[in-house]
Amino acid sequence: MEEQNGPKIKHIAIAGNIGSGKTTLTTKLAKNFSWEPHYEDVENNPYLYDFYQDMPRWSFNLQIYFLNNRFRQILDIKQGEKTVIQDRTIYEDAHIFAPNLHAMGLMSTRDFENYRSIFQTINSLVEAPDLLIYLRASIPKLVDQIQKRGREYEENLRLDYLRRLNEYYEGWIKTYKEGRLLIINVDDCNFVDNQDDLSDIVQRVQGELFGLF
Numbered sequence: 403m404e405e406q407n408g409p410k411i412k413h414i415a416i417a418g419n420i421g422s423g424k425t426t427l428t429t430k431l432a433k434n435f436s437w438e439p440h441y442e443d444v445e446n447n448p449y450l451y452d453f454y455q456d457m458p459r460w461s462f463n464l465q466i467y468f469l470n471n472r473f474r475q476i477l478d479i480k481q482g483e484k485t486v487i488q489d490r491t492i493y494e495d496a497h498i499f500a501p502n503l504h505a506m507g508l509m510s511t512r513d514f515e516n517y518r519s520i521f522q523t524i525n526s527l528v529e530a531p532d533l534l535i536y537l538r539a540s541i542p543k544l545v546d547q548i549q550k551r552g553r554e555y556e557e558n559l560r561l562d563y564l565r566r567l568n569e570y571y572e573g574w575i576k577t578y579k580e581g582r583l584l585i586i587n588v589d590d591c592n593f594v595d596n597q598d599d600l601s602d603i604v605q606r607v608q609g610e611l612f613g614l615f
Contacts, residue, residue, distance in 0.1 A: 410485070411485050411532045411533075411611055411612075412479055412480070412482075412485055412486065412532060413476070413479050413480075413485075413486055413488065413529075413531040413532050414431070414437065414485070414486070414487040414488070414531055414532060414533045414535065414607075414611075415487070415488040415490075415491040415531040415533075415534050415535070416428055416431075416487065416488065416489055416490070416491075416534075416535045416536075416537065417490065417491050417493070417494055417534060417535070417536045417537070417571075417575075418536060418537030418538070418539065418571070418588075419537075419539060419544055419564065419567050419568055419571055420544065420548060420564065420567065421539070421543075421544040421545070421546075421547040421548035421564075422537040422538075422539045422543075422544060422547070422588055423537055423539070423547065423588055423593070423594065424442075424489045424490055424537060425441060425442070425489050426593070426594055427535070427537065427586075427593060427603070428440075428441065428487050428488070428489040430593065430600055431487055431603075431604070431607065432487050434604050435485070435487075435604075435607075436485075437484070437485045437486060437487045438484045438485065438486045438487070439486075439487055439489070440475055440479075440486050440487070440488045440489065441489045442489050442490045443471070447464075447467065448467070449463050449464040449467050450464065457503070457508040458507070458508050458509070461503045461508050461509040461513070462509055462510075462513040462516075462517065465495055465499060465500050465503070465509070465517055466517065466520070468495045468499075469492065469495050469496075469517070469520065469521060469524065472490075472491070472492035472495060473492060473524050473528070475488060476492060476528045476529075477528075480528075480529070488531070491531070491534065492521075492524070492525070492528065493574065493578075493580075494571075494574075495521070496517075496518065496521040496525070497570065497574040498567055498570040498571055498574060499567070500514060500517050500518070500521075501514075501570060502563075502566050502567055502570050505566070506563075506566070530580035530581035531581060532581065532582065532611065533581070533582045533583075533584060533607065533610050533611055534578065534580075534581060534582065534583050534584070535584045535585075535586060535607070536571075536575050536578075536583065536584070536585045536586070537586050537588050538571075538572075538575075538585055538586065538587050538588060538589075539568075539587075539588035539589060540589050541561060541564055541565055541568065543588055543589050544564055544568075545561070545564070582610055582611075584606055584607065584610050586603060586606075591603065
């Protein structure tokens with residue numbers, strides 16, 4: 403479906419904690435609206451496995467890798483003709499993951515301030531997505547979905563790590579003013595297996611982007 407009038411919709415982004423369902427919803431919405439999905443490349447990330455084994459050593463490297471990848475994605479979206487739906491956003495790196503690593507003592511203050519300065523420079527050059535979809539999920543829901551997908555490098559994830567991330571997500575989303583925002587409560591919405599729940603999300607997205615008909 404394409405928008406009826408006004409500027410072309412170019413960029414939809416999905417944000418949410420580890421295991422909230424970003425990749426699945428990206429795939430389903432891309433198929434429904436004929437958008438091009440952009441996924442987080444976890445298989446080819448040269449730092450991710452090392453990071454989970456030794457977070458203090460690799461935290462800054464990992465965050466810079468993510469920041470660069472996300473920035474390049476946004477530039478590609480802006481320059482391209484297609485409407486893109488993006489799995490995870492550049493904001494999450496800067497407002498959730500890096501601050502959390504710093505607060506936990508897993509990233510030095512020197513590295514964190516350097517990272518934050520780089521992000522602020524990049525952020526001044528990019529536009530917010532046309533719609534940000536935030537997947538809100540409880541810790542039990544996240545753990546259940548992480549266990550189901552069985553990624554080896556996620557086996558060492560601690561509950562307190564996920565809980566801290568959730569707190570950062572909620573703090574960030576309360577202050578998000580960059581553009582349109584749609585919040586989906588994952589605990590109450592099984593868009594993976596329930597077609598009615600997925601259809602409800604599709605209608606809500608359609609309403610945010612194109613108005614209700």
